[in-house]
Structure formats: C-alpha cells, structure tokens
Amino acid sequence: MLKDQIADVFQRHFHQFGFKKTSVDDIAHEMQISKKTIYQHFLSKEDIFEFIVHRNAQSVLSDLVKQLPDENNEMARLERLIHLIHALARDFRREINNFETQFKMEIAEKAYQEAYSLLIADLITRGVEKKEFHCSNLPATIRFVNVIIAESVHLAFSEPSLDPAEQAVVVIKKILS
Numbered sequence: 001m002l003k004d005q006i007a008d009v010f011q012r013h014f015h016q017f018g019f020k021k022t023s024v025d026d027i028a029h030e031m032q033i034s035k036k037t038i039y040q041h042f043l044s045k046e047d048i049f050e051f052i053v054h055r056n057a058q059s060v061l062s063d064l065v066k067q068l069p070d071e072n073n074e075m076a077r078l079e080r081l082i083h084l085i086h087a088l089a090r091d092f093r094r095e096i097n098n099f100e101t102q103f104k105m106e107i108a109e110k111a112y113q114e115a116y117s118l119l120i121a122d123l124i125t126r127g128v129e130k131k132e133f134h135c136s137n138l139p140a141t142i143r144f145v146n147v148i149i150a151e152s153v154h155l156a157f158s159e160p161s162l163d164p165a166e167q168a169v170v171v172i173k174k175i176l177s
Helices: 002-017 024-031 035-041 045-067 074-095 098-129 138-158 165-176
Strands: none
Touching: 002 024, 002 035, 002 045, 024 035, 045 074, 045 098, 074 098, 074 138, 074 165, 098 138, 138 165
C-alpha cells in the first residue's frame, strides 16, 4: 500500500535526519512521486509522523502482550505490564532529540496510551470476572488505573532519578482489592 510505503520512507528519514530536516520534497523525489500524491494520503508532515507513531504503538502492543506471563493471575500480568510500559518510556526518553522533544512526546504519549489502555481494560475486566479484583464501578476503575499509570510515566519523565512504577503498582493493587 502506497500510504505505508510513504510512511516507511519518512520513518527512515526521520531516524536519519530528524523531523525538522525531513521534507516532503525529499521524500517525493526519492520515491519518484509528486508531493500531491503524498498529500492525497496525509494532511501534513506531522500527520505522517503521527501515523508512524500509531503504527509503531500497535506493533509495540503486540510485543507487550507476548511478554506478559501466561499464568492465570491478572494482577501479575497487570504488574508486569506496568513495568514494561515504564521501560518503554525510559527507552523512548533516551531516543528522542531535544529540539523535537515536545512534539514527539505529545504524539507518542497519545498513541501509546491508546494502545495500552485497551490491554489494561481487558486485564482488569478479566480479573473482575474471575473475582481476583473487586470494584463497584468497572469503567471508573479502568479509567483510574490508566490515569495512575500515565501519571507515573509523566513523573518518571519529569524526575528521571525516580522510578514510580512500583508505587503505581502498590496504589493499583489497593484500588483493585
């Protein structure tokens, strides 16, 4: 599919030259297509970057699922997921370029939260169904857990010396017990 091919070339250029130095002109020239063709698939360079991040987030989600324990204990799976999310965030922090940090963070945060929030909802729902977790309002509980994880990741970014993953696990265990 041409949209994916355009995104692949952009992604290679983003990694090699950075977002600001990657141009639609360069991509069109390399692919031997017109800029108009690129803009038929994407609204802007930012839109292409967002597409790439969302695509990568879905791939990462598949990898996360494979890394969760096979055991029938949803709390163990949820705890492992929280630590994996924090590890991903640490890796992302090391990879980003300072001059593009805010732009990349906003897009990546949204994409990755969307990807892992569905998995968190599934784990909590299964835990409630198996009577492993107790909650009176499942949608609210899922939302609280997602907010706790997101905020613990924000805290890890703002205070790199901290590792709030374990504190997030403790609080979430209390909420689900």
